[in-house]
Amino acid sequence: MSRQAEIFARQAVYCDGRSPLYAALCRRLAADPRVGDLASDLGWDFPLRLLGALHYLVLAQQASWDDIGDALVTERAFLTRFTAEQDVQTNEVQRAWGLLPGFLSIADGRPFDLLELGPSAGLNLVWDRYSYRYSTGQWGDGPLELAGADRLPPPPELLRRTVEVARRRGIDLSPVDATTEHGARLLQAFVWADQTERLERLRSAIEILRTDPPALLRGDYVESLPxxxxxxxxxxxxxxxxxxSTMYVDRSGIDKLRSALEEASRREPIVYLGTGRAPEDDGYSLDVERFPGGELTRLAVFDFHGEWLDWGR
Ligand SMILES: C[S@@+](CC[C@H](N)C(=O)[O-])C[C@H]1O[C@@H](n2cnc3c(N)ncnc32)[C@H](O)[C@@H]1O
Structure with a gap:
């Protein structure tokens, strides 16, 4: 089996049941000779890059899912450049649904000064502008409602807490500016095109972010955190x-991050909320670490994409 056939066949299996459109497309692209011509080196994520590039063109009305073969020829230069230069870049808004009870549980009554590491476009930096539904209650009154399967729901009294956000900052190696047409299209392009609910949620969140965009800095947070x-x-x-995000950072980078938090917390305590590996590896653990000291408490486990939540697990 050729490298092209192998990576597209693997991606097709991954898309089965989640995206019938992409599963079928991957099986066709696995054997299309025009695909191999687009790149000299076919990395494992090439199918995702190509699907993102094709979706970008479809969103720009420069291609149609009904005739992808045509785009492989007419848009060859664009597809070659996009797949070579553009890393897969996503920003999953639904994760805010898993995060919210975490924010509420650490709130001490003062307004939040938020600093997000690896925010991508910053859609989860404006989490307080969405509204949330759990089986134990609701929170917020924003125009986008996030809901999911709370198998172990957060306690109702937690959802009665209010918070104010005084400032929001984010730092990312490749921030996406969702206030531009290109940035918004790029974010949508990496959502699988037949996952309409995810796409609609993303589009609403982009509109909400645009009302008052957060400050996004370009840089490596390991270096810039102090x-x-x-x-x-x-x-x-x-x-x-x-x-x-920190799952992409190596051990020495994580140690550096923790030392920066420890050092800065000598002036005033810092709370760090983040996703880590869940014990059974079936989702993210939601952990809070309090500095100085860095004592870690696991608050919950939630689905990688925020579809379900086990509060207190
Ligand atoms: C998988 S995305 C997650 C984006 C967003 N946090 C979310 O949950 O939707 C990981 C993000 O972390 C960023 N990132 C990874 N390592 C970084 C580093 N050392 N400094 C800054 N950003 C980093 C990437 O550029 C990317 O935007």
Whole structure:
């Protein structure tokens, strides 16, 4: 089996049951000779890059899912460049549904000074502008409602807490500017095209973000964290958080992050909320670490995409 056939066949199996459109497309692309011509080196994520590039064109009305073969020829230059240069970049809004009870549980009454590590476009930096539904209650009154399967729901009294956000900052190696047409299209392009619910949620979140976009810095948070932590706002509670990001950082980078948090917390305590590996590896653990000391408490386990939540597991 050729490398092309192998990676597209594997991606097709992964898409089975989740995206019939992409599963069928991958099986066709596995054997299309025009695909191999687009790249000299076919990495494992090439199918995702190509599907993202094709979806980008479809969203721009420059291609149609009914005739992808045509796009492989007419848009060859674009597809070659996009698949070579554009990493797969996503921002999953539904994760905010898993995060919210975590934010509420650490709130100490002061307004939050939020700092997100690896926010992508920052859609989870504006989590307080969405509304949330759990089987034990609701929170917020934003125009986008997030809900899911809370197999172990958060306690109702937690959902009665209110928080205010005084500042929001994010730092990412490749931030996506969702206020631009290109940025918004890029985020949508990496959502599988027949996952309409996810796409609609993403589009609503982009609209909400655009009403007052958060500050997104470009950079490596491992290097920049000390300077960011040194910039504190009087009378606020500094909350550093991340979802699905520090898993890309190596051991020495994680040690550096923790030392920066420890060092900065000598001035004033810092709460760090983040996703980690769940014990059974069936989702993310939602952990809170309090600095100084870095004592870790697991608050919950939630689905990688925020579809279900086990609060207190
Ligand atoms: C899988 S995405 C998750 C995005 C978002 N947090 C979410 O949950 O939807 C991981 C993000 O972390 C960023 N990232 C990874 N390592 C980083 C680093 N050392 N410094 C800054 N950003 C980083 C990537 O650029 C990417 O945007």
């Amino acid at each position: 300077a960011l932590l040194a910039d504190r706002r009087e009378g606020t509670q500094l909350v550093v958080f991340q979802t699905a």
